Amino acid sequence: MDALSMMLAGSRAEGAFLLRSLLDPPWSLRIEDHAPVTVLVLVRGSAVVVSDTGQTENLEAGDIALLRGPDPYTVADQPDTPVHVLIDEAQNCATVDGSPLEDMSVLGVRTWGNSTSGQTVMLTGTYRLDSYVSGQILDSLTPVAVVRRSMETTPMTTLLEQQIAADGPGQEVLLDRLLDLVLISAVRTWFAANPDRSPRWIKAYEDPIIGHALRLIHNRPEHPWTVAALAQEAGCSRAAFARRFTNFMGIGPVGYLTEWRLSVAADLLADPARTVSSIAREVGYSSPFALTTAFTRHHGVSPKAFRQTRRPPQWAETAANSRVQ
Template structure:
């Protein structure tokens, strides 16, 4: 089917799982300046990283698979936590290793953070280097984020012609002005949205049914309604009426495009939202139940246990232990 034209409303629906989970809030953003030969081993275990080539070029060597060429203006998205290498050439020996906690060392463990510090959000081996990279890392820990990350490949690259945001982000990253973190967070989000929309429109992306279905005038409307108001007591009949079609037509079309019936999709979405809400220490089961459309805490607990195999309290305990 043709690639859907995705409006801002659809982004809020289909990509909210990514951008309300990974929405940059002080995300780690760094400008790296280098001159060949250079090679960086990234072992920070970040769930998601965006790398934009501002000047020059290089290669990305994923944990598995062949090296991929990066040209000026290209943007790579890497799904962690597997390590990867960025280099001017696939054969260049590693010069620096980036560890969790934004710590960098030489391959033998000598500290590099201060030695390679080049000023505001800028780091590298040569302040006048011919290669400039922008790297933004997101820390994702929500169920909604995982749902989207599960359909992304370990590495995807968007070409320069598709992404006019790279020069804008590059111009802002080294500034140190009031509100600058918020500006950078929003620009990084926009860049990530652009890359993902571009990727999902490609045949090789094999975009999930729920994403492709947003381009359908009937099912897209139904999905937006469910995402906008998951707590409403939807039925197939009421959803069909809101979408302007018959109950049978909606059920058939929705199942065909999304891969599951409307109410099954709604249940999964509600429980995914509930799983994220339960991560908040102050959130009560009753409050979460109301927010996701269950009349009582018992009803939410029963559905959660039936679908996910654990009770909400067990889920919360597991998340606390893994935090």
């Protein structure tokens, strides 16, 4: 498995909140749902995205914007259009002054807006939760990562557009997987266009020595790896391997192995069926006490406390079944 596939494997939509918006100007939506990541596809027209981080991006038809949370943002026809609609963590909508949304209404399955045709049409997919490991990818993105229309992404966005307003058997699962496809194609296209933002391990995976060692670590974190063992597997002397690894990764082999194990452990804690003891074995620790000690040192909280923080926020509990009112 390549580096990007490895990191994105845990970033899968589950009952994601999906919405098609049909809008005639003037319009301005203020989003304060604090979602880990939102995928916005502009199907028709134009729009501007303004993040609270200060980044502003113009979108044209076919563009994708990856909006990295938890910072709020505004999407509008023009940057100076006053905000009219506020959307909160539970995907509830209200006007700025709290009055009823008389000009915005439900227009069909997963569809709303102020027009039945819409000069601007956009699709929004909000991920409920995000993998801790996949977060290493998302943290490398700018707050608003824009991917311009391309042959790489258009087939994915076209499928999502075709299916988002349908309501057949298995539709939620189908839409989740289509949203995953849009996210993955957008992320890899963005990194190809912004190599300076790519995480170190993407380039390191291309190196025949360090790439091989990373695959061993990523695929078998439970193995009792040592620097000498990794160097032998990579066909390199211990000293040369350690220097080369540190130059590529900015951290030594043992340090990286520890970080990876504890990142995987953080993701495994999201599964309530797994005990700390079983997770310890899966990531190469001799006992739950050893894992707890290392985990607390690295993450700042115990595995038990960390597991409690992974419970979905308010918007995640209701997004899958909600409809914009």
